[in-house]
């Protein structure tokens with residue numbers, strides 16, 4: 247099967263919220279030695295965009311949103327070892343603390359970013375979701391981090407990013 251057909255199967259499996267189909271397509275991608283990152287970009291994430299649009303239009307509801315997230319994660323369980331195996335051992339580039347802002351439990355994208363940074367040579371401290379602003383600072387100090395990454399998918403939790411910058415300024419830590 248060609249890679250475009252596999253990307254389409256990944257897309258359709260997310261939109262159709264089918265764990266069985268997503269696993270099948272993810273396994274085909276690995277067997278076909280296709281770049282898993284391309285599969286995430288051109289299949290899984292595109293499918294998630296459609297899920298988000300349908301949710302916004304009230305064509306689907308929260309349970310479907312939750313299930314679509316689980317379907318995405320079952321594909322990631324198959325793709326992640328492949329992504330890590332493809333990563334070349336590179337010199338350490340720095341340390342990053344990454345988490346999702348307080349009030350926000352979206353973590354699929356943040357976990358992908360964390361994994362990609364790891365394969366690119368960063369020491370990554372993934373501190374999870376719904377993280378209070380001061381915890382980012384505490385964890386960054388503990389890890390002696392060079393970078394802090396704050397994921398926020400909700401309009402309301404975007405403020406978590408600004409709050410952290412304000413907190414860093416207050417404590418006198420110099421930013422970039």
Ligand code: B12
Pocket residue numbers: 291294295297298299301302308311312313314315344349350351352353354355356358359394395396397398399400401402
């Ligand atoms: C799956 C999903 C959920 C799942 C999350 C499951 C999980 N384990 O993460 C669940 C069901 C829990 C959920 C809940 C809710 N959700 Co939701 N959800 C989504 C959905 C469909 C997909 C998100 C996703 O995983 N995408 C796939 C990943 C790969 O993409 P990504 O997250 O964008 O990540 C990429 C980039 O953003 C970036 N990135 C992400 N983090 C970081 C961090 C750093 C440091 C960097 C550099 C880059 C980076 O890189 C990633 C890889 O490319 C989006 C729709 C959408 N189009 O985004 C809505 C969406 C984000 N949700 C939405 C809403 C409203 C909610 C709820 C409030 C619904 C409700 N009524 O309860 C709750 C909020 C719960 C909470 N307190 O957080 C809205 C937000 C609207 C807004 N403007 O605020 C959206 C946009 C849907 C919509 N169109 O209405 N959701």
